[in-house]
Amino acid sequence: xxxxxxxxxxxxxxxxxxxxxxxxxxxxxxxxxxxxxxxxxxxxxxxxxxxxxxxxxxxxxxxxxxxxxxxxxxxxxxxxxxxxxxxxxxxxxxxxxxxxxxxxxxxxxxxxxxxxxxxxxxxxxxxxxxxxxxxxxxxxxxxxxxxxxxxxxxxxxxxxxxxxxxxxxxxxxxxxxxxxxxxxxxxxxxxxxxxxxxxxxxxxxxxxxxxxxxxxxxxxxxxxxxxxxxxxxxxxxxxxxxxxxxxxxxxxxxxxxxxxxxxxxxxxxxxxxxxxxxxxxxxxxxxxxxxxxxxxxxxxxxxxxxxxxxxxxxxxxxxxxxxxxxxxxxxxxxxxxxxxxxxxxxxxxxxxxxxxxxxxxxxxxxxxxxxxxxxxxxxxxxxxxxxxxxxxxxxxxxxxxxxxxxxxxxxxxxxxxxxxxxxxxxxxxxxxxxxxxxxxxxxxxxxxxxxxxxxxxxxxxxxxxxxxxxxxxxxxxxxxxxxxxxxxxxxxxxxxxxxxxxxxxxxxxxxxxxxxxxxxxxxxxxxxxxxxxxxxxxxxxxxxxxxxxxxxxxxxxxxxxxxxxxxxxxxxxxxxxxxxxxxxxxxxxxxxxxxxxxxxxxxxxxxxxxxxxxxxxxxxxxxxxxxxxxxxxxxxx
Amino acid sequence: xxxxxxxxxxxxxxxxxxxxxxxxxxxxxxxxxxxxxxxxxxxxxxxxxxxxxxxxxxxxxxxxxxxxxxxxxxxxxxxxxxxxxxxxxxxxxxxxxxxx
Amino acid sequence: xxxxxxxxxxxxxxxxxxxxxxxxxxxxxxxxxxxxxxxxxxxxxxxxxxxxxxxxxxxxxxxxxxxxxxxxxxxxxxxxxxxxxxxxxxxxxxxxxxxxxxxxxxxxxxxxxxxxxxxxxxxxxxxxxxxxxxxxxxxxxxxxxxxxxxxxxxxxxxxxxxxxxxxxxxx
Numbered sequence: 067x068x069x070x071x072x073x074x075x076x077x078x079x080x081x082x083x084x085x086x087x088x089x090x091x092x093x094x095x096x097x098x099x100x101x102x103x104x105x106x107x108x109x110x111x112x113x114x115x116x117x118x119x120x121x122x123x124x125x126x127x128x129x130x131x132x133x134x135x136x137x138x139x140x141x142x143x144x145x146x147x148x149x150x151x152x153x154x155x156x157x158x159x160x161x162x163x164x165x166x167x168x169x170x171x172x173x174x175x176x177x178x179x180x181x182x183x184x185x186x187x188x189x190x191x192x193x194x195x196x197x198x199x200x201x202x203x204x205x206x207x208x209x210x211x212x213x214x215x216x217x218x219x220x221x222x223x224x225x226x227x228x229x230x231x232x233x234x235x236x237x238x239x240x241x242x243x244x245x246x247x248x249x250x251x252x253x254x255x256x257x258x259x260x261x262x263x264x265x266x267x268x269x270x271x272x273x274x275x276x277x278x279x280x281x282x283x284x285x286x287x288x289x290x291x292x293x294x295x296x297x298x299x300x301x302x303x304x305x306x307x308x309x310x311x312x313x314x315x316x317x318x319x320x321x322x323x324x325x326x327x328x329x330x331x332x333x334x335x336x337x338x339x340x341x342x343x344x345x346x347x348x349x350x351x352x353x354x355x356x357x358x359x360x361x362x363x364x365x366x367x368x369x370x371x372x373x374x375x376x377x378x379x380x381x382x383x384x385x386x387x388x389x390x391x392x393x394x395x396x397x398x399x400x401x402x403x404x405x406x407x408x409x410x411x412x413x414x415x416x417x418x419x420x421x422x423x424x425x426x427x428x429x430x431x432x433x434x435x436x437x438x439x440x441x442x443x444x445x446x447x448x449x450x451x452x453x454x455x456x457x458x459x460x461x462x463x464x465x466x467x468x469x470x471x472x473x474x475x476x477x478x479x480x481x482x483x484x485x486x487x488x489x490x491x492x493x494x495x496x497x498x499x500x501x502x503x504x505x506x507x508x509x510x511x512x513x514x515x516x517x518x519x520x521x522x523x524x525x526x527x528x529x530x531x532x533x534x535x536x537x538x539x540x541x542x543x544x545x546x547x548x549x550x551x552x553x554x555x556x557x558x559x560x561x562x563x564x565x566x567x568x569x570x571x572x573x574x575x576x577x578x579x580x581x582x583x584x585x586x587x588x589x590x591x592x593x594x595x596x597x598x599x600x601x602x603x604x605x606x607x608x609x610x611x612x613x614x615x616x617x618x619x620x621x622x623x624x625x626x627x628x629x630x631x632x633x634x635x636x637x638x639x640x641x642x643x644x645x646x647x648x649x650x651x652x653x654x655x656x657x658x659x660x661x662x663x664x665x666x667x668x669x670x671x672x673x674x675x676x677x678x679x680x681x682x683x684x685x686x687x688x689x690x691x692x693x694x695x696x697x698x699x700x701x702x703x
Numbered sequence: 704x705x706x707x708x709x710x711x712x713x714x715x716x717x718x719x720x721x722x723x724x725x726x727x728x729x730x731x732x733x734x735x736x737x738x739x740x741x742x743x744x745x746x747x748x749x750x751x752x753x754x755x756x757x758x759x760x761x762x763x764x765x766x767x768x769x770x771x772x773x774x775x776x777x778x779x780x781x782x783x784x785x786x787x788x789x790x791x792x793x794x795x796x797x798x799x800x801x802x803x
Numbered sequence: 804x805x806x807x808x809x810x811x812x813x814x815x816x817x818x819x820x821x822x823x824x825x826x827x828x829x830x831x832x833x834x835x836x837x838x839x840x841x842x843x844x845x846x847x848x849x850x851x852x853x854x855x856x857x858x859x860x861x862x863x864x865x866x867x868x869x870x871x872x873x874x875x876x877x878x879x880x881x882x883x884x885x886x887x888x889x890x891x892x893x894x895x896x897x898x899x900x901x902x903x904x905x906x907x908x909x910x911x912x913x914x915x916x917x918x919x920x921x922x923x924x925x926x927x928x929x930x931x932x933x934x935x936x937x938x939x940x941x942x943x944x945x946x947x948x949x950x951x952x953x954x955x956x957x958x959x960x961x962x963x964x965x966x967x968x969x970x971x972x973x974x
Contacts, residue, residue, distance in 0.1 A: 683796045684735070688727045688897055695901045698908050705807040705851065709919040714815050716909045718822060720902055725826035728894045730887050733831055733877060737838065740869065741822060744845055747861075751852045755923050760936040763854050763928055767937060770857075770864050771948045775955040777869050781876045782962040794882050 076123065077136050080152045080205060083119035083162065086112040087198035094191035105187035106177060109194045113170045116201065120166035124159050128564060133271065135207050153207035153270060156565045157339050157404065161204040161332075164411045168328040169197045171543035175419050176320045178536035179426055189229060189318070196222040200329040204336065209258050209268035212340070216254075216301070216333060220247050223330045227317040239316035246310040250300015257293025260286060274343040284348075291344060291351035294337070295358075302334030302388045305362035311385055312369075315377040319422030322377060326384040327415035335391045335407050342400050356396035360488045363389030367495035371502065375431045376421045379503055383458055384414060386496060390473055393489060399476030401562055406469035408561070409554050413457040413466060416547040420447040420454065423540055424507075433503045437510035446541045448508070450548045455504050457551045459497035460591045462584075465555035467591075471584050472558075478580050493587055497594025505602040711752030718745035732787065732794040736780040743773045807925060810851055818844040829889060831877045835870055842866040852923070856930035 090112035094105040127134075137151030173193060180189050199218035206212035221244075228240025262268055264282040272278065279287065298304070303311035311331065315322050325331065338345065338355075345351055363386045370382035387410050395403035424447065425431060428439045442448055457466035470493065477486045719742050726738025747766045754762030788794055818841050825837035846861035913919050937945065 683799065684727055684730070684894060687723075687735070688894060691723050691727060692897065692901050695905045695908070698912075699904070702908060702912055704805055705923045705925060706811045707920045707922055709913045709916075710811065710815075711852075711923070712913045712919060713909075714818070716906075716913075717819055720905060721819075721822050721826055724898060724902065727898050728890050729826070730889075730891065731831070731882075733873070733882070734826070734834070737834065737873070738826070740865070741826070741838070741841075744842065744865065747857075748845060748848060751849050751854050751857060752923065754854065754928070755852045755926060756918075756921055758926065760928055760933060763857055763933050764937045764941055766854070766857050767860070767933075768944060768948055770860055771952060774864060774869060775951055777872060778959050779955050779962075781872060782959040785876060785880065786962050788880050788882070794880065795887070 076126065076134065076154065077152065079119040079123050079126075080136075080154060083116045083123070083166065084152075084198065084201045084205060086115040086119075087194040087201065091191050091194040091198060094187055094194065099187045099191070102186035105190045106173075109190035110170075110173050110177075112194060113166070113173050113197060116197065117166040117170045120159075120162045120201075123154065124163045127154065127156075127159060130154075130156060130159075135271065137207055148210060149208060149269075150211060151207045152205045154205065157336075158204050160404065160408065160561075160565070161336050161339075162201055164332075164408055165197065165200050165204060165328045168411055168415050169193075169200075169324060171546060172320045172324050172415065172419070175323075175422070175540050175543040176318075178539035179320055179422055180318060181536050183318075185229065189226075192222055192225045192229070193321075193324070196226060196324065196329055200333065203333055207270055209261065209270060209273065212270070212337070213255065213258060216297070216337075217251065219330055219333055220244060220251070220301070223314070223321075223325055226321040226325070227314045229317050229321065233316070236316040239310075239313040243310040243314050246307050247300040250297045250307055252296075253293045254297025254300075257290040257296070260290040260293065264290075270340060273341060276343060276347070278344065279347050288348040288350045291341075291348040292354060294341065295345070295351060295355055298334040298337055298355075298392075299358060300334070301337070302331045302392070303362075303385050304334075304358050304389060304392065305365055308362055308366065308385050312378050312381040315375075315381055319377065319418055319425060322381070323415045323418035323422065326381065326418060327411040331384060331388055332407060332411065335388060335395070335403065338392065338395050339400070339404055339407070342395065345396075346398065352396045352398070355392055356485060359389040359392030359396060360485060360492075361389075362386070363393065363492045364488060364495070367492060367499060370499040371495065374433055376424065376433050376436065376503055376507075377418070377431055379433070379499060380414070380417045380421060383417075383496070383500065386492065387414070387458070390470065390489070390492065393485065394473035394476050397473075397476040397480055397485070399472065399479070401565055402469065402472035402476050404565060405558065405561060406466075406473060409457065409465040409469045409551075412547055412550040412554055413454040413464075416450055416454040416544065416551055417458065419540070419544055419547065420451040423447040423537070423544070426540075427537075433506045434510075437507040442508050442510075446544055450544045452504060452508075453548050453551055455500040459500040459595060460493055460587060461497075461595070462588050463552075463555065465551050465553070467584075467588065468555035468558050471587055474583055474587055475580055478583060490586065490590055494590040494594045497591040498598050501595045501598040502602055505598055509602075708752060708756045712749060715745045715749035715752070718742075718748065730795055730797060732784045732796055735796065736777065736784065739776065739780070740773060743769055743776075807851065811848070814844050814848045814851065817841075818848065827889075829885070829887060831882065832874065835873050835877065839866050839870045842870065853925065853927045854933075855927065856933050859930075 087109075090108045093108055098104045098108065133153060133155035135151065135153050137149040139149060173190070176189065176193070180186055183189065196219070199215045199222055203212055203215035203219060206215060224240045224244040227243050228237045230236045231240075258268065261273060261282070264286055265272060265278065282290075300307045311326075314325060317325070345355070366382040366385035366389065370379045370386065373379045373382065387406070391403045391406050391410070394406060423444060424436050427444065428436055430436060430439070453464065457464035460466045460470040474486065474489055474493070477489050480486070722738045722741030722743075722745060724738070725741060726735040729735070729738070747769050750762045750766045750769070754760060754766075784794060787799065791798055821837045821840040821844065825834045825841060828834035828837065842861060842865040846858045846866065849855075849858040849861055
């Protein structure tokens with residue numbers, strides 16, 4: 067294994083794919099920080115190497131009946147061995163490819179978006195770190211290694227969200243993301259420790275083995291599955307830890323694109339896929355996951371319906387789509403979750419990158435302002451946004467339609483029709499909130515101002531060519547991603563074929579097909595679009611959503627269901643006032659009292675034996691020796 | 704054959720006691736640290752003897768760590784002695800009785 | 804009595820006598836020189852017990868670096884040890900008493916323990932074996948020890964940077 071590693075092409079490719087971004091991170095940080103162009107080149111070429119290796123691995127192992135695992139000892143002390151290696155199976159290869167593709171495209175896009183930023187080199191270094199952490203996470207063979215990179219992903223996203231650290235809100239958002247995900251990570255860590263104590267190792271293949279049910283008692287299995295699911299909740303921004311994600315858009319837009327599509331939040335869903343057999347052994351954990359996915363999906367949809375900030379809308383949509391994925395996975399349909407993760411990565415990156423173009427051009431996040439300033443004149447991003455929003459809404463020939471339909475089919479197979487009803491409501495809401503900003507931007511209310519904007523655009527024509535070059539540079543990744551969004555849906559069967567060996571031993575029944583489901587789903591999606599059109603799109607529309615007419619609901623939704631307030635309140639009341647008060651009381655009365663008592667007692671007893679005790683160090687040494695001798699007397703006789 | 708294992712234990716024990724004597728009864732900060740060194744050396748001798756007794760390299764590996772700890776201890780201890788000497792001009796432990 | 808037994812007793816006598824002389828010297832420099840002899844004896848004992856690498860380390864680190872460090876500091880501090888009160892009774896008496904108990908316990912324990920009469924046969928762990936073993940199975944401990952040394956370095960620098968730059972160099 068380790069001896070032959072240079073001859074083993076697969077391992078070489080895996081090592082190259084995961085090591086290249088890290089090498090570029092180190093090189094940029096150490097040597098080329100003052101040369102932005104060189105740094106970007108390094109980072110791009112590293113991402114390119116990863117992309118080539120990842121695609122080669124995917125192609126080379128298209129038919130892979132057995133997972134391939136490489137591992138070597140990383141740390142050893144006595145009987146403790148901590149292995150380190152790579153685990154290649156369909157799920158991890160698919161994830162690796164998704165991360166590499168999206169990451170590379172976003173790095174290309176960033177050339178235009180971040181041009182001229184003083185932290186250009188730092189930005190590329192951190193992006194490389196981010197990609198490295200995510201790729202290694204995808205290929206981790208043990209939960210320990212996965213946890214290490216899980217935290218590294220969190221760390222690098224903290225750096226990137228707070229990239230413009232001079233801005234107070236950005237550094238606050240970075241801290242919020244870090245601390246809220248940490249709450250979940252603690253739970254996950256405890257869960258992992260529980261597994262370690264009962265199983266003896268943290269090998270993912272061992273954890274996924276059905277025989278684990280015989281090695282861990284059922285309640286402990288459920289408990290650890292729930293605790294690990296806590297980590298997923300934190301990372302994937304599910305209820306109740308969902309408020310960090312909308313704030314995370316304080317970072318540069320390409321960062322949001324990467325964060326929302328394929329790295330940070332996807333890590334949570336990926337972990338669920340990774341441990342899918344483990345979770346499926348515990349029905350309670352699956353039910354809890356289903357409920358949490360549903361709640362966060364609906365909550366985030368309602369929040370997205372009233373927001374005016376384009377990035378915030380897409381951030382809420384990420385939460386709701388992640389909720390969809392978890393619903394699909396928890397319903398027991400493995401492929402639907404994995405497929406939706408893949409399609410979602412493409413169209414969500416596209417949505418954010420398009421939003422980035424608008425923001426770059428018009429320097430505002432507000433959808434109404436964007437519409438008035440004439441965003442519709444930017445043809446490429448506008449068309450791309452419409453395509454991506456269509457995919458998000460699940461409109462028929464786009465990729466989102468296929469994957470969402472699979473999830474719905476999985477939910478329809480459940481005994482309780484409530485979940486399916488909730489998901490169908492979610493489909494309707496998704497279509498509504500996806501097309502609300504589209505219509506607002508596309509058909510600005512004041513046609514005069516739009517005229518003005520379009521007449522102003524020739525003026526901006528003879529702006530410096532630099533801007534045009536940046537725009538063209540940003541357009542290329544958009545077009546590629548749009549193409550992927552259009553076509554990915556038709557790769558459903560090849561992908562299903564590719565993933566069929568994954569967890570084949572579980573005997574997951576093939577997803578049944580419900581002939582009526584696609585029609586209902588697309589009817590609802592078109593219905594959502596239609597409502598959005600009636601309210602915002604058609605000429606002379608009131609441009610007031612139906613939610614906004616009910617003030618209570620509007621305030622509830624736009625204040626994020628008062629979750630932040632609730633947390634703040636809890637933090638102030640329970641932690642600050644309650645616990646701290648108790649602790650302070652404890653400090654004053656119990657600890658101080660006992661310490662004082664101890665001090666007085668020591669002084670008093672010291673006075674009594676002062677003839678022996680001169681406060682000199684050697685008498686303490688002597689006392690240690692005497693106690694040692696007496697103890698050995700006690701122990702040996 | 705060399706000697707029974709007990710002889711090595713006796714030698715280590717005697718050296719350890721000497722170290723204790725040195726650090727407990729000598730009124731000199733240097734001698735305290737010196738005594739600690741003697742004790743560590745006694746422990747190292749017993750470890751090496753035990754490694755030979757059971758043909759297990761664990762004992763020898765442990766002596767390596769004992770050496771490292773001894774080096775650390777001496778450097779920090781001597782630095783503290785020099786610091787104390789600069790403040791009081793004495794290395795007699797009975798002058799450091801602020802805690803009394 | 805084989806040749807090795809003779810060597811063992813010779814080394815034991817050297818070690819015990821020189822250590823005994825070291826701990827009773829009033830002059831610190833003399834004490835340190837005696838202790839160097841004691842450590843050299845220990846190094847040879849390690850060699851006899853089949854640990855050549857440790858013997859080398861004992862000479863280099865204990866007898867070399869640590870004792871020389873002691874010498875430097877003692878000479879730079881210029882301590883006047885003629886006023887030292889050797890073996891004050893209030894410290895000597897309890898130490899002697901409990902030392903005596905300690906010897907009795909030690910002898911009893913060693914005599915009673917079943918395994919302590921096993922005869923040590925000569926064997927050698929080559930430096931290569933020991934190095935392989937340490938780095939293969941005590942990787943983490945080596946890292947921790949290196950961290951400890953780093954912390955000691957920083958601590959010593961902090962303590963020593965006071966006033967005149969008389970910082971101690973460590974081994």
